[in-house]
Amino acid sequence: MHLVHPATLAVLLFCVGLYGVLARRNTVLVLMSVELMLAAVSLNLVAFDVWLADELHSGQVFTLFLIALAAAEIGIGLAIVLLVYRRRGTVALDRLRALRDGPGADEAAEAAGPTDAAARPTAIDAARGQETTTP
């Protein structure tokens, strides 16, 4: 098999996941896009491992690790999302801005701003700290 086929598929899948992470607003959907990116990486690892016929199967073993990591990530991620949902009544990433810098931080809920996966840890800290926005 031409190595370009699996490699290109992995690249395109990764970019689709990248689009999802950047464009999605619902946290669970962002987690799903992250899964797509991880799956693309796994495909790459497997393809190159098979190509090199590695004695140690490093690529495939690493894929196994990656799958386990993805499962752990989803477990923790969903626990966080559910906690945030219970506290705030929303899982929209751009509304979870309690720790936002600068003026107007409290009104941040109205302002839609840059969205990325990094907003997720913010949400837990916010949930632990002061309750600015109540659902």
Added chain:
Amino acid sequence: MSAGALPVLAAVGESGRSVLSPSGVEIVFLLVAVVVLGAAILCVTSRHLVHAALYLVVALGGLAVEYLLLTAEFIAWVQVLIYLGSVVVLLLFGLMLTRAPIGPSPDADSRNKPVALVVALAAAATLVTLVVDAFRTTWIDLSTPHGRSDALGESLFRTWVLPFEALSVLLLAALVGAIVISRARRDDSEEGRR
């Protein structure tokens, strides 16, 4: 896929193999690849939350088929077991608990969709060019299966046993972490639930 294949149409491998005369495995691989990509694109664009999760099932299941075609049998079944059996069920569970409605949700996407599209397309163009240019004349030899469970287990528990143990510690940490997070403390919990 077609964009990726175009520049290599003329390339001929060392033993006369060419992209113009794909083998049966390659044809199946490309067909499944189209399904995987289509499902993935629907997964990140669908406005129906649960539909997106089900498209993810299709995409990941298709990937398992690709692993089978690459003779990585064990990885394929682990992929089905963990991703389709557990991860997607967890995701659906999460969607149901956060009240995913039936029908489209207008707030599934944020406002920076155009930016995301530009970034994704730019990344795709760069990476596809790079990959195609780098591996134009590289062929995978699939005649001997590479990824049977016994060989994989041997290298996992001989060579990679230390990372394996480290991973098990990490999984334990994740388990404890998930329990701690989902266990809302009684004193500051708004609803007074456990």
Added chain:
Amino acid sequence: MDLLDVTLRVVAVLVAFLVLPLLVGQAEHKVMAHMQGRVGPMHAGGFHGWAQLVADGVKFAQKEDTVPAGADRRIFQLAPAVALVPYCVVLVAIPLGPGGLVGQVIDAGVFFVLAVLGIGILGQLMGGWASNNKYSLLGGMRTAAQLMAYELPLILAAASVVMAAGTLSLTGILDGFQWWWVPWQLVGAFVFFTAGIAELHRPPFDAPIAPEEIVFGAFTEYSGLRFALFLLAEYAGIVVISALTAVLFFGGWHGPFPDQLGWLWMLLKTGALCFLVIWARVAWPRLRADQIQKFAWTVLVPLALAQIALTGVVKVVIS
């Protein structure tokens, strides 16, 4: 010749898939009835109501196939198929007798079987969510929670057998089987079988479908043929779990004259385990959802881990 071989195997698996669940269903009618001091269906087909399920099938096919207003139509209609097909696929890998009497030898057979079984649950989740019904959604969520809890002991118990046999292939496990594996793996067998029943939502683990409480959970809105497909999935699941338990823990086709009668021993062991499943339904009341979770995490998982430890110790001692 190759094509003929493949066709024959596929047809054989399909026939087994269509016949065995019906046999279990009929047995459930009669066994439950006799355990409760009734006689069960007596009229359909004449002799002791043997054709009751055929009649049921005809009835289901005649009923109107409704989709509730406000439901997610496509997912609602797709769900029964997703629930049913995995069990059919799993049957391909289960060996019936020695010497290649199996649909398809799969290198990582145990993994294949457990992986495909997990997909069937998706069908119930889809049906539960798409029905646009609170009871169904509740049933779907209980299904998901129960699957998460019982997948772990199921896989751990299977891993114990895999350690004992030193292979992931179902045929390989049977080839290496010795009689003393039965007492050695007995705890594992209990864990696997119980977790299997729980994954199928059979009583006493049927909180996700609980008719008196949440009106059949994910199946509330289903009628006609699609409901029949869900029922068929349940009985196919009983067959598959029983057959897997027989293969992994009770030696499958091993018995007197395995070369001639191997298939008979396999079917008898499967049938006996199916009987246990039916018996459990009559014998125990339904557990609450929280009791089901507690049972998985505090009883089955520790037992499965203890079994794995025992397997490891014995394996090291005898090698």
